[in-house]
Amino acid sequence: MKKTLYTQIEGGKGFWALLAGFGVVILAGLASMYYMEHNGHWVTGMNNSVVWGTPHVFAIFLIVAASGALNVASIGSVFGKKMYKPLAPLSGILAVALLVGGLAVLVLDLGRPDRLIVAMTNYNFKSIFAWNIILYTGFMAIVAIYLWMMLEKRFNKYSTSVGTFAFVWRLLLTTGTGSIFGFLVAREAYDAALMAPMFVVMSFSFGLAIFMLVLFASYRMTGRPLGDYVVRRLKNLLGVFVAGVLYFVLVYHLANLYATEHHGVESFILTSGGIYTMLFWVGQILLGSLVPLAILYNPATGNSRGWISIASVLVIFGGLSQLYVLLIGGQAYPMKTFPGYEVTSSFGDGMIASYSPTLPEVLLGISGFAIALVAVTIAVRHLRALPASLADGETDPHAA
Amino acid sequence: MRISKLLQMVPAALALTLSAPALAGDGAGPEVPKAIKGEECVEPTSDMRRNHMEYLKHHRDEALREGIRTKQYSLKQCLECHVAPEGDPQAPQDSSEHFCMACHEYAGVTIDCFQCHATQPKETASFHPLVTPGMKAIKDQAGRSGELLNQFAESHASKTRTGAIQ
């Protein structure tokens, strides 16, 4: 294996066009945010029953994917897989960028984003949110140092130890994100410690899917060679992760189905929940898991980059569906305040809560992706982070 | 806390620089409405001008988080003296006639107090139960109200016991 040569991308028309395109989406997101904050959240689909809506689905997806995007680097640094090493800088950059995108969406959907300084200066150390503020900022700092160690030749020798630390940190981070839901006793769909490991596996899958799309796109757009060896290894890994998520989803639902007390929420999600049932079976299970698995492992499609890209897009779609079902479906299903009773009130007790996303919420959510991708584009323009070639001869230890 | 304080000083400092000519004494200060009640504020005027925000902030945390209900530095109490209630002929018609806002707008210092706090006192404030003579008379009987209360609780209880319950 040769020494990897990293180069910046060109700053030509394509670069600016890309930035302009993402910029438009970001502007749309900011306009949405201004609209929502100026009027108040009554212009959104949220209400007092479904308090976290579409922006949260996107934000949590991006945050979960962020830690997963770092996996590629971890496999190289921590587990010593040589093929992944040249991919590590892009992996680190993408991880930070996705986290920034996700946090931006989360913050811009607050009731009082102008008081963010309050969140920085008053900590309740028992709040998982407060832990997460530390975990997120720490993640950015650690990955930044990790990138520095990788990109600066003199420091390369430290990249394994810093990378290991970053890997442990990212596991904690996703545990923290999963625990936002897992530790909520109030809601039946959440209250499960399983959430934390499930979110970790989800992060592997979502993060890798985004990483692959970014990798394919950047190599195609810059005309750099990307060999089949890298593509094949990555797509096989994606398949394993998708299957892993499926396994956790299965265990989660089996556990709930076994316990009579959870039959209500299960039948809501699995059979009678309308849009949530539909998104679960069609979005999350069929399009988001089974179809990608079929694409990735079928020799007819598994060797085609076009098909692999489609599979990655489907995994992202499935992930968003999964979070929509979990997050919004979990809130739409009424809380069991009085077990054994039929409950009615003027405040939606005992009723399935209604929620339909509005355009500004969706735009704000999508702008999170745009923020992340702008950050990546600018980073690879100014940092020597992308290997000049990922042709088989460069990456495959068995190639001649 | 440090950072937030520093950040809060930015608009204030900016406003000071911008309004420097006014402060230099060309006579074009803000037209701040006179208080509708009382002759003196809770502290000397110069002190209040400089430090009212500190007093208010200190009081707000104590009042809300600890339940200390002194009136000296309460925002509600500021308004009781400085702003006429709705319907009163002296009541401010727009922010330039409002004691707090007139000056803050002039100085260019944005505050978000009134996004939540009422901008005017309510007339009913004078009907405070602890100050009406009738209520005072009853409060004086508090000594025996405990006794009466137990009697009441007893009758209350026996009533429920015989009622259609459980």
Place this chain on the structure above:
Amino acid sequence: MSEDTNLKRREFIGNGAKLAAGLTIAPGVVVYGLSEASVPDRPAEEPASSERRWGMLVDSNKCATGCDKCVTACGEENGWDDSEPNSSPEQKAQWIRKVELRHKGTGKSHSLPMMCQHCENPPCVDVCPTNASMKRADGIVLVDRHRCIGCRYCMMACPYKARSFIHETLTDQEPHMPRGKGTVESCTMCVHRVDEGREPACVEECPEQAILFGDLNDPDSAIAQALTRYDSTAVREDLGLNPGVRYRGI
């Protein structure tokens, strides 16, 4: 009880002479409104103390289906009735609501008011990142809206659905009850009244006197006495939150 039971406190307050008459004609009314428990004798400069724990006992046997006087009283007192013209019914704040229950097996029905349960171990306080959700020393759970960033995590965590988010700009707030857009709010147990030695509005306005308010820590208080004498339950007792609001008859 005489007809006077239904006299509204507000009328008493507005008319001292009538009030004095009320004392002689129907002592129960006055005593109920001004029990020792509701007059804390705490000087204004003294902070709330953990020696007290304010609580309520709601008797659902007395609570009538269709009656929502406590809800109206709370809304008027705290200004959340009709304060959000743009918000949908699902978006409007409700600090207290009437809940109708019907047992799925037996068909037995109950009616009761539901509001912040003022837990001893409140999940909303645990999850709040900025300490805006807080429990006062005397057990009253509040939102410090100076610190609330509107993240709504407390609303996710509350098992009683007691909290509301304000979806639009508010005007004409009550001077004693600041509330505003982008923050979360809930029943304050009428903390402004309790600190003045008055009972919460819902307690005062209930025509059936179904809500007993007082100091749970004072063994002589009517509420503590009633709690030792009768069966009562906390909603979702299984969660171990030890709410300050308890119910009879469910």
